[in-house]
Every structure is written in C-alpha cells, then in structure tokens.
Amino acid sequence: MQLGRGTNDLRMESITENVKEFLFETAEEVYKTLRSSSGTDFSKQVGMGANGTPTSRIDEIAERVVIEKVKRESVPLNILSEEAEFIDNGADMTLVLDPVDGTFNALLGTPFYSISMAVGESCLSDVKYGLVRNLTDGDAYYAEKGKGAFLNGERIRTAGFDPEKSLFIVYIGKLAHPRSFEIAAKARRARSFGAASLEMCYVASGQADLYYVDCDAMLRIIDIAAGALIVREAGGEVLDLEGRRLEMDFDISSRSNFMVIGDERVLEVLG
C-alpha cells in the first residue's frame, strides 16, 4: 500500500483514508508472522523455550513487524508501544500499539490473545481508529470514530442488560482488589480470559455486559485505546471506577483501572 510517500505527507489529512487499510494489513502481517514462525504451535514452543525472557519474545517479534512496516512504507504515524515506548516520526497522529495483548496466554498456548492498535492524536478521547484482532482465530474488531463498530465487517452493538442472563468479565487473581470478587459474584455467569483488549470487545459485541478491572497493576493505555473506541462506537462506555468517562493520555506510563459497560443499567446492579 501507499500510505505515505515522504515527509511532506506527514499530515493527518494524507493518512485518514488509508489508516483502516494500514491497520488491517498490519494485523494480518503480525497474524501470519506468528503463525508461520512455527505453525499453530508457535506460542507453545516459545513458552517452552525457557531462554531467559521467553515472555517478551512473542511481543518483540510482533512489535518488530509493525515498526518495520511503518518504516518501510514511510507511514506518517508516531508509535507508542510496549518495548519501543515512543517512536517520534514527526507525525500528527500516533499509533498506540500492544503487539500481543494476553502474552501469558500466548506463551501457554491458551487460544486467547490479540493485537491492539489505535490511531489518534494525544489521548483516549481523540482516538479515531481502533482495531483489535484475535491472533488465534483471526476475529477482527474494528471501529472508526462516528462510523460504528464492526466484527469481521458486520456491525456490532452492545447488548441490553438482562440481570437473569448477566455475564460479567472480571479481572481476578492475587492482584485484584477484593471488590472484584464481589462484582463477579453478582453475575449469573462470570469469566476472566486474560486479554484486556479482546475482553473489552466482548462487551462491544454483546458477548458480555461488563468488563471490570480493579487491580494493583492497572492497565496501560496501549491495552485500552483501541478497545475503548470500539466499545463507544458500539453503544457502550468506558468508565473509571468512580463512574466518570475514562480519559487517558498517550503516555506509556499511563495506567488506570476501569470498567466497560454495554448498557448503563448494569451500574444499578454493581451498587
């Protein structure tokens, strides 16, 4: 693709038309790279590699694919990412990238991890494009600001809340605040999958009513940026734990707890 042809094109107007194509192509390259590295067992082998820092190998491989594509095609985007932190290409817009969200699942071979990519200027509320792609089954959740949210090209919307059929996704474990367990106990069904960007998208597509994260480690802007746009474009909202609309700067050190809701009636149940 020809997204940018030189430094003269480092203006927002020159890229808006092609950002979608860039995001989908990039996700596809990462998906194929991880698969072809050693077939579908890639993640399992990395997990068993025990080469000192096996945890980051899959992230590094995926991130490199994205950074090299941006460089090779002179894509007019800065990059905010896990390993590289911030690559300033002098562009107006920044790609907020989590190359592999759910790394621990990937390392164990648990089929639930994703790439998360958002494009915006400086903060969560000005994100214009978001793509979250499941790197195991290839499902792609995508949104453009003002144009709706889509799963594999089909429009998705959050579900109306029915307490009898409620399904909450809740971050649990040692680092979770005890209140997380109280929240989980209010749901007819509760889940915890271990990949935040996909879990946000599950609320967007009506697969869950709530995604709740209240933990010591908190989550980073790179985990949240794409999912937040997708949820909002699907009719849901991303709130901080005081119930305010979540806002975060594009800063690798930005971390927050939050909750994603599909229908505000779920808030009545949370108490």
Add this chain to the structure above:
Amino acid sequence: MQLGRGTNDLRMESITENVKEFLFETAEEVYKTLRSSSGTDFSKQVGMGANGTPTSRIDEIAERVVIEKVKRESVPLNILSEEAEFIDNGADMTLVLDPVDGTFNALLGTPFYSISMAVGESCLSDVKYGLVRNLTDGDAYYAEKGKGAFLNGERIRTAGFDPEKSLFIVYIGKLAHPRSFEIAAKARRARSFGAASLEMCYVASGQADLYYVDCDAMLRIIDIAAGALIVREAGGEVLDLEGRRLEMDFDISSRSNFMVIGDERVLEVLG
C-alpha cells in the same frame, strides 16, 4: 469405519481397537457440522435466533450427529448424554457425551466450547478413552488409560507448581461458593473460561495449575468423564473438595464439585 458389524460384536474386546478412531471421527463430524451449518458464525446466528430455546439448538444438532453415527455404523456403545439421557444398546461400554460443553459461550460467539466424549463401563474410574475437542480451533485432547494424554498427537504432562507463576482456573459468578473467590485470590493469574472439559484439559497440558469448581449447580458426569481421564493420564488428579480422588457413576443425575490439580504441591497453597 467398521467398528461393529452386528449384535454379536457387542463385546468390549471387539471395540477397543477402534474406539479411538470412532471418537476422532465423531468429533470431526460434529466440528464440521457446526461449522458448515452457517460457517464460522454459526454460534452467533443461533444465539441471535431467539427461537424460544436457542440454548439447546446447538447441543441438539451436535448430539444428533453422534447418535446417528452410532446407529448408522452399529457402534457397540450405549450413550449417556445431555438430551437423550441414556440410550441402551445392550453394549458393555458406554459413551459419556457432552455434545457441546460451554453452550453459553457458543451461543454468544465466544470461541471457547468443546465436545467431550468418554468411553467406559460404569463409572469415572473405569473410563478407558477420553477425547475433548475445542470446537472453535479444533485442538484435540485425548487419552487412553495407561497410555498417556495427548494434545493434537503430542504427549502432554501437567506442569510443576511454581507459586510465583501460578495460574488457577476458577468457576466464578453468582452460583459459586464464596470460597471460590478466596481460591482465585491466591493465584498470580486467574481465569474462568466457561467450558469445564476444556478447562480440565488446560491443567492436563500445563496451561493451568488448578481448576476449581465449587458451585450450587455442580457439574455433571458428562462434563467431567473425558477430562478426568486426560488429567490423570497427564500426571494430574481430580479430587472432590475434601481432597479425595473423585469418583462418579455413569448416571445423568450424577453431579459433583471438584478440583483438578497438576501437581499436589498446589494443595499447600489452597490451605
């Protein structure tokens, strides 16, 4: 396949060689049937069908595939299953079948549900063959008594327990006993995927250290039978919540809470 050729073959000896082939063929037929019904979006469409009892449609379709195959090929197995309850074919061995484990995930389009098939005489401890196949990515967990456990043909073993990297899968939600949340809070990472047979297999393959189920509804023999053999053949154990080796009769009304462990050292952490 020619597994049985008539009532004279309804003896255990006549089928042992071919049971593995029967189980894999059957899982493949179910997998293909669900996929071809309307492509990869089958489950989503069923979920949105709202035809009165959409919950059971996918189970019915899958169960019918198995029952018709057994009948068509005169397979010398009785069938214990969700909808049909017990089909007595006058055989020595019984197929313990959960045609779709994780139905709610399937209906929502969440890629985490499986078929679970076990073959044995009358109870959990005499199960000789077990197959759990993920109906979304096709991963197949299989075990034969005394011959080990396998994921897609490769030997699997449970993981040694390291508290620093612990991952527990815990049944959570409104029906869970409060102790479940205490257990989840002891793990570095905790998950809840919503398909018991697969979650048991994740302990077998070392993807998790513990799978803990303590809930009002409890789980049925059809959810547990195959996974229990796979876990035990992988070096783990399935215990009741008092720590005794789990035993259950082949009876559709048999229900139990239980925990699956990969390494007995995890018990020290549970307290």
